[in-house]
Amino acid sequence: MTAGRPAERPRWQSECRDAIGVFGVVFIAYLLGAWLGWKSFGSAVGPAFFYPSAGVTVAAMMLTRRTRWPAIVVAIVLAEGLVDLYFGNPPAVAAGYALANVVEPLIGASITLRWCRGVPDLRDRKDFAAFVAGACVIAPVFGGLIGGTVASWSHGSGWFSDVLQWWAGDGVGVLVTAAPILLWSKQYAIVKARPLEAAVVVLLASVLSVAAFWSQAQPSMLILPVLAWAALRLDVLGAALTGMMIAFVATTMTSRGRGVFSEMNLSPASQLAVTQLFVAVLLLVSLLMAQEAAARLQALRDREAERREQVRLRSVSDLALHLSAALTPTEIGLTLERQLLADGGADALSLGLLSRDGERLEWVTRVGLPAAVVGSASDGVPLADATMAAETVRRGQPILLRNRAEFNARYPQTSSWFDGTGAQTLASWPLDAGGRPIGVMQLMWRRPQPLDAAQCAYFSAAATMVGQALVRARAYADDHARAAVLQSAVLPAVPGDADGLEICVGYEPTDAAHGVCGDWYDVMPLSGNRTYLAVGDVVGHGLSAVTDMAQLRSAARALAIQGLPASGLLAELNSFTRHASKGRLARLTVATFDSAAAVLRYGLAGNPPPLLRRKATGQVTQLSSASGPALGPLTRANYTEGLVQLQPGDIVLFYTDGLVERRGTRIEAGGASDIDAGIAEAEMLLAEWDPNISLSAASASLHQMLAPRPRVDDVCTMVIRVISPGP
Template sequence: MPGGEVAAAKVRSEGHAEQPQAERLGVVRASDKGQWSSQTLTLALQQATTSLGGLAALVHRCDSATGSLHLAAASGLLPEAAEAWADLRTVQDVAPTRAVRRGGYVWVCGDSLGIGAVGTAALPLPGADGPVGVLSVLTAGPAEPDDEQRSFLGAVAAWAAARLEGLPGTAPGLTSAAGSEQTVRMGELTAALAEAVTSRDVVQAVADHVLPPFCADGLVVWLIEGDRVDVVGAAGYPQEFLSLLDRVPLTETASVTDVLATGTPRFIGSRDEFRRRYPTMAIVAEASPKNAWALLPVIASGRAIGVCVVSFTRERVFSDEERTLLTALGGLVGQALERARLYDVEHARAQELQRGLLPRELPRLPMACAAARYLPAGRGEEVGGDWYDLIPLSGGRVAMVIGDVMGHGITEAVTMGRLRTAVRTLADLDLPPDELIGHLNDLVSDLGDDFYATCLYAVFDPTTRTCTLCLAGHPPPVIVHPDGTVLCPRLAADPPLGAAEPPFEIHELHLAEESLLVLCTDGLVESATRDIDQGLAQLCRILAQAVPRIPDLWSGGQCDDVGRLEDLCDTVVSALLPAREQTDDDAALFIAHTHGTAADDVATCSLPDDPRAAGQARRYVRKQLAIWGLDDLTVTTELLASELVGNVIRHAKGPMRLRLLRSRSLICEVYDGSLSTPRIRHASYTDEGGRGLQLVAALSRRWGARYLYDGKCIWTEQSLPADDSAKRPLG
């Protein structure tokens, strides 16, 4: 291509409205002998494309010697599309050459470059001796740009021409240095609005880029919500005054209804003028700290969706140039707000989904309490696939799980919800960690080849103070002992779920009487500036410094102050992910305070593998409950133990063992050497047996069975008497 190759940005001809503006602009420049400013070209193309809702834009430079146009810069075009207009002769019948020949604005219907455009708007860049170039925008709107859009396009073209040619005077429509600055700042606003995600971002962009150059000091953005107007953002006003404007019926806001009804901006230079024009709003005018206003219709998809009010403390007269630029502001803000409102709605739904999928509150269990944090990846949908949970198991044991579905977004959040539900279901079956992880691996594999997740599943047994866990591609836990020792054991991890093959390796850790177990996802410890090993080492250092400063953390094993763990979570998060550091991954942190079961709260005896075992079990129960002062539960517990032992004698095999646990409930467990499954039978009226487990279910609060590598355990739970339960500590 003469003059060099145009490297153009990628454009999507379908689904264009859904593509982020910043992603599709990608302004690029062709080499040209005049060496026009790349920054000016970039800004002009951004302004023009956004103000007209364009698919692509181009700037050509006029060659007076040859009477041709040479492409200086383009955005939103593939190279082959830009090639077609790289060099144009003024006799050609296309939009840029028509604009030069006419010396003014032209509109040509049709998809000239085959990118799905409705038409092309073109306007010369005015110079001292005629056009120095031409600015063209290929639009996607349903019709030709309206007067406001054409007016703003003219301001952009005039500003660009003055900047590109370095003219000593000002171009038409830009009558002052202040006006030039205002147009530049409007261009900066265009770029800022392209990056704005939420409605609040849009309002902040306007406050940052519009108020200073116009010497304005107040901003209110109203949007229509049914039969009222809501303030979606403001700047420069006290909250007391904004309360007068928010959620006000349309019938009580004459200024808003006037602008909405006519679609015409109103420029009011004094308080007296405001009262004359809108007498029913005199109270608002008196309460306002401002004395001049520009009321601009916020236009989106061809309709007014609200009003943007730019206000001034001093009275003023608005120039024609300022009216033109401020009028264009309504269209720019409207497009950005329309996109942001869709995001706000989806964001609210996504947050609701996230709240529904993550535990609203972690349970406070006798042998473990916990606090956790979920941190979404920067901006965007703010949901992802990280999750955590604390699950009570039989025998006073506790399951702790943390996982991370690869990626972040609605799909990953839904997948996370499925996995969390599956974990809770499988945990209720008392499966050992390796079997549970195996089932999760099958579930993720069935989702498809593109789904992967990491997971750490741990079971803490307070009677032995052992933590049994499996790692599927997940960072290892960090352990903090009461003496201040912080350990990060080096554990071999299996591949992530969806890519692993069973069997899964089981790891056993022995914890001190009281310990902190710290689990996290890689988003917390891994970033562009540190690898995962460095992040884990930093986490250990933070814990080593922070834990000793927590008062009463190890005092007496009480687990009733989750607030200490909440504070520790905040300390860790703020140290590892400070506000200044951006992360593109979700992060989760889970800290559990574990407690071992006191020796005098556990009682165990071996039983013979014959019918005498039932009698021995009853005697042992009577003796032990008397020691614990639980005589009120003796008769029921004797009956439960007798039925469980009898069930083993009839249907299973030894060796047999009875264990009693005293916590916030009374747990009775009978162990045997069989893997047979106990089931409740539906005994008929004439059957002499078969009702044992029905009786067990009726007498206990909960009951069930869990399987060991060499047998099983059948267990029951009973509520303690109210007075004794109140005395029992959480830990």
């Protein structure tokens, strides 16, 4: 035992403690339900016409592990025996009733759990139907056969009527009592969010039920509006709780000769049977109505979420296009002001850049904030200060504060700032350049925001593009930052592996001294277990080529986020290139890898075909199913998409023409034979690779063997290897 560390409780002790807890809860609940059955629901003269304990036991078994079912069985036997003996039943009768009430929940829980493949979710139509059929209809048949037989023998009454009454009483008891118990854990938050309304609905249902039965009025006229209220406002749990109260009142009042059912020219047993039917139908209708209302409300929420997501996607695309044209931090700030405050719904925006010495954050843009707040930090914020903006830069991670309590707990010394802005929710994202912090983007809302996954993904994408745009802006302002332009605004920090892929990039500009060229690569995670991959080349060199490249890359990212297929993405980029690249053409290979299906979808725009090396055979093939011309020259160009199924260990090589060109021959100049010779050499090299070769070593050998220095063109390669199996 480690000193100072308490000894862990043995597992059997925990199991015993949990079993005792289950026993206690079931015993007390069963005892109360059985007592009500004797006092109010007819157990004194035969099978109860409404037996709440039946719902308690079957729900308990559905919600607990089978290893704890013996504790529930013991609780049933003891509670049933105590109640029966207390009210004067002989021990043999008590034993028969206990057996019936043990067999019934065992069968009901087993059938329902099997049909639903777990605890039934009564919000789901299929699970609800399985619950009604298994626990409310089939299982009470077995309980009725045993309990009804014992009751008939004990009271000298008709066997069939006792069996039928037991079946109906337990079936209604399970439907009325088990439904809210099973729904409680799944929908308690709804009642918790509206406690007063829930209490009013349940109380009103009880009062109106008493009034309806007391006055001999048609009960449904008073009760149905309350049930509709519960179903629409409190979901299925609200309908179940309301229905339970109505069932208690209806059965109690009818058994005492009150209500429209007691006025029928029927025997007392038939009157109670009609009441049972009324309760069952009423509760079934209310639960189904609640399910339908919940489904329709969820459909509306889904459509609204889809609409908001479409707005965000369009906004991301527009933001990428506008940022690609912004050349100064001020222009970037104005672009953010137009996009994020309008489409993002934020009330205030602050954009800060790290000073040259790295000691302060200097504000580029601050809009939507009170003048006093802006003036208090007009000269910036020291990076060492305990402020939200400074901490975001220091940590390099987003900070999300959804309410004032979170802000005060984290920054108690600046709580007055929160008061001065009227903020309810704050969020900040770091801006970086190739992993190096360069600033912060901070947003504020005056209404509480959930900051859910969709919101965070949108603003995170915006922060990424802003970081790239700021780097480009600094590079335009300072020629000495050209290397940063290439590294941060053009080339992302490539992970060693993505979702299901190991990735290695080789990048060698012709101008090694300045590192500026038109080749580029991109790797970006997408939704649905997909990864976006791109290798491209803008004709030309220098900062002008880098500018075109950055715009094209940003536009391609925005289109990829929208989920366009490779053919559609390239078609859109072709139109964009004609207007944005000042007449330059560009070549591009784009692909998306679906790790769940191990499928690679790709498209080509003037680039040589990727090469696939199969691990199983070592065979190397060209991925040439896709085709399309270079981007820019043609007004209407047709692009097709290729698809290939990959296996673990398969390697794919993406590359620009600089890797396989010979003697300066260009693809568009008709040098197909020389290009083909270079591709053939590349295929031979890939075929010679060991299946487990290091990708970095493989990439280096490609550059050394196929494009040694001095070279006449830039070279960019991306080698990927599948590391996770497909379906």
